[in-house]
Amino acid sequence: xxxxxxxxxxxxxxxxxxxxxxxxIIYHYMDDILCxxxxxxxxxxxxxxxxxxxxxxxxxxxxxxxxxxxxKYLGWTIETSKIRPQKLTLKTPLKTLTDIQTLLxxxxxxxxCAGITSEDIKPLTELLRGSHPxxxxxxxxxxxxxxxxxxxxxxxxxxxxxxxxxxxLLVCNLAESPKQKQQLANQQxxxxxxWIFLRVQxxxxxxxxxxxxGELVRKGxxxxxxxxGEEPADISIPVNAADLEWWMRNSLAIQEALLGxxxxxxxxxxxxxxxxxIKQNQWLEKPKVIEGPIPGGITAYTDAGKQSKRAxxxxxxxxxxxxxxxxxxxxxxxxxxxxxxxIWALEHWLNFPLNVVSDSLYVVELVPRIQDxxxxxxxxxxxxxxxxxxxxxxxxxxxxxAVLHIRSHQWDLGL
Numbered sequence: 001x002x003x004x005x006x007x008x009x010x011x012x013x014x015x016x017x018x019x020x021x022x023x024x025i026i027y028h029y030m031d032d033i034l035c036x037x038x039x040x041x042x043x044x045x046x047x048x049x050x051x052x053x054x055x056x057x058x059x060x061x062x063x064x065x066x067x068x069x070x071x072k073y074l075g076w077t078i079e080t081s082k083i084r085p086q087k088l089t090l091k092t093p094l095k096t097l098t099d100i101q102t103l104l105x106x107x108x109x110x111x112x113c114a115g116i117t118s119e120d121i122k123p124l125t126e127l128l129r130g131s132h133p134x135x136x137x138x139x140x141x142x143x144x145x146x147x148x149x150x151x152x153x154x155x156x157x158x159x160x161x162x163x164x165x166x167x168x169l170l171v172c173n174l175a176e177s178p179k180q181k182q183q184l185a186n187q188q189x190x191x192x193x194x195w196i197f198l199r200v201q202x203x204x205x206x207x208x209x210x211x212x213x214g215e216l217v218r219k220g221x222x223x224x225x226x227x228x229g230e231e232p233a234d235i236s237i238p239v240n241a242a243d244l245e246w247w248m249r250n251s252l253a254i255q256e257a258l259l260g261x262x263x264x265x266x267x268x269x270x271x272x273x274x275x276x277x278i279k280q281n282q283w284l285e286k287p288k289v290i291e292g293p294i295p296g297g298i299t300a301y302t303d304a305g306k307q308s309k310r311a312x313x314x315x316x317x318x319x320x321x322x323x324x325x326x327x328x329x330x331x332x333x334x335x336x337x338x339x340x341x342x343i344w345a346l347e348h349w350l351n352f353p354l355n356v357v358s359d360s361l362y363v364v365e366l367v368p369r370i371q372d373x374x375x376x377x378x379x380x381x382x383x384x385x386x387x388x389x390x391x392x393x394x395x396x397x398x399x400x401x402a403v404l405h406i407r408s409h410q411w412d413l414g415l
Contacts, residue, residue, distance in 0.1 A: 006030045013056040017049060027073075031058060034073050038163070041067065075109065084157040085110040094146070096136060100127045107149060112194045114156035120149055125200050159191040166233035167193065169220040170270065171213055173238035173284060193227075196220050198374070206366065206387070207374040209284055210247070213237055214257035221261065234264040239284050241267045247284065288394060289368040292402020297353035300345040304337035304360075311341035313348075324348075331382035338363045339386050346401060347393045354401040364405040370394050 010028050017035075018026055025036040035041070035049075046067070050060045071078040075086050094100060104124055107116055124146060127137050161167075196219050198212055207215075217235060224232045237254065239247050244267050247254055258265060293299075304311040309328035314321060326344060328337050338360035345356045346367075358364055370387070371394050378384030 003030060009056075010058065013053060013058055016052060029074055032074060034071075078160070081160055082157045083113065083160055085114060085153050094137065097128070100124060100137060103146065104128070107153070110153060110156075112196060113158040114153050115195045116149060116152065118197050118200045120152075122200050159193060161193060161227075162191070165191075167224055167228060167230075168270075169217065169224060169232040169235045171216050171220070171235070171237050173209065173213065194223065196223060202374045202376040205376050205378065206369045207376070208253065208369050209372045209374075210251045210253040212374055213284065214251075214253035217254070217257035221257075231261060231263055234266060235261070236266055236268060237284075239267050243284070243286060246286065285372065287368060288371055288397050288400055290400055290402050291368075293355045293404060294353045294400055294402050297355050297400075297402070298349055299355040299357065300349070301357045302338065302341035302345060303358075304334055304341055306334045306337075309337070311337040311344075313341050313345050315345075329382065331380070333380075333382075335360065335362055336380075336382050336386055339366070339383075339390065342367060342403065343386065343390050343393055346390075346397065349399075349401075350393070350396060351398045353399045356401065356403045357406050358403060359406050361405055364403050366390075367394070367403045 007028075007030055010031055010033070014026060014028060014033070018024075021035070021037070023037060025034075027034040027036075046065065050065075053060055066072065069078065069080050072086065077084045077086055094103065104121065107121060107124075110116070111121070196216060198215060202212075217237070220235075221231060224230070235258070237244075237247075244265075248258075248265070298315060298317070300313050300315040302311065302313045309332060311326040311328065313324045313326070316322075324344065326337075326340055328340075332340070338358060342356050342358055342360075342363050345354065356367075367390065370390050373391065375384075375387050375391065378387060
């Protein structure tokens with residue numbers, strides 16, 4: 001297509017320039033060209049470049065040549081120490097699916113530098129569920145938050161890289177992402193080049209915090225490598241210093257994210273005024289749900305019946321068996337009934353060591369993943385509510401628990 005051909009043609013025309021100016025950084029998007037180097041360009045260098053491009057049919061008008069700050073390039077204003085996105089305004093009302101797609105495309109272009117969080121744009125992404133570009137959309141009050149995003153973009157900026165200063169990757173585990181770096185950055189002793197965020201919706205129904213941290217580490221390493229050609233000098237992950245070695249040994253998600261990394265991994269945090277905002281960092285906690293079983297803990301057995309629409313929990317206490325029957329609700333499936341019984345047990349013995357035995361492999365694999373996890377919007381409303389309830393119960397537990405699987409219908413295979 002035409003843009004691709006233009007990009008290839010300009011790249012070909014710039015080959016002699018790249019060879020002659022080997023230490024100069026040269027970017028181009030079609031016929032928009034940016035050349036950067038430590039020393040100012042001499043007049044003869046600019047003349048040579050314009051003549052060379054003109055010979056290839058790329059005539060550069062004198063008024064288009066920018067030689068001093070602020071430089072404007074592809075929607076960015078580049079100053080001597082800062083980079084700002086050029087002011088965005090809503091030119092047309094948001095009426096159709098195409099309008100939303102266009103706006104989100106503009107935001108995605110600059111969100112990493114402006115700190116536009118996934119939570120900021122989530123109300124807009126919820127509108128991308130239509131199928132026809134001209135389909136009308138209905139805006140609710142929360143969707144008008146789009147103007148606050150545009151206002152945020154208009155005052156946001158990021159720091160230009162200082163040559164020879166090492167680049168660190170700092171992973172934060174926050175309830176909300178920092179929103180005010182532009183007011184505090186002048187008082188700090190470290191500089192932010194970019195923000196990196198998780199996607200709006202987790203890739204799976206339940207994404208554990210270590211998996212989310214691992215995803216950010218992978219994205220951060222890849223982005224820094226793309227920008228500098230080198231791995232980050234160090235990586236800070238939100239783990240208590242005393243637990244760092246435990247996580248490195250036991251978390252597969254963190255191990256995979258750090259695979260092949262030869263730098264320093266630590267839990268130290270930078271100092272400065274900006275860190276007062278970021279330091280709401282929540283440490284990753286050791287799991288409350290362990291592989292078990294727990295010696296001396298209460299043991300509860302759960303089961304559910306699809307036909308009866310009931311779940312049950314039984315346990316042995318004070319010399320006799322006890323039973324708790326739970327009625328199902330509208331929308332319950334066998335999975336949700338099994339999950340209901342396990343949630344009841346975890347909640348009933350909130351402050352006691354507990355072993356829960358279930359014949360639902362789905363539930364047994366789900367519960368250990370729920371602690372402090374990111375929960376994807378579920379297509380089944382009943383299941384979504386149970387996810388949130390389970391998340392809340394596990395977060396409130398003060399004692400360890402284990403959820404064990406038993407093949408109750410396959411005795412020949414054993415437990």
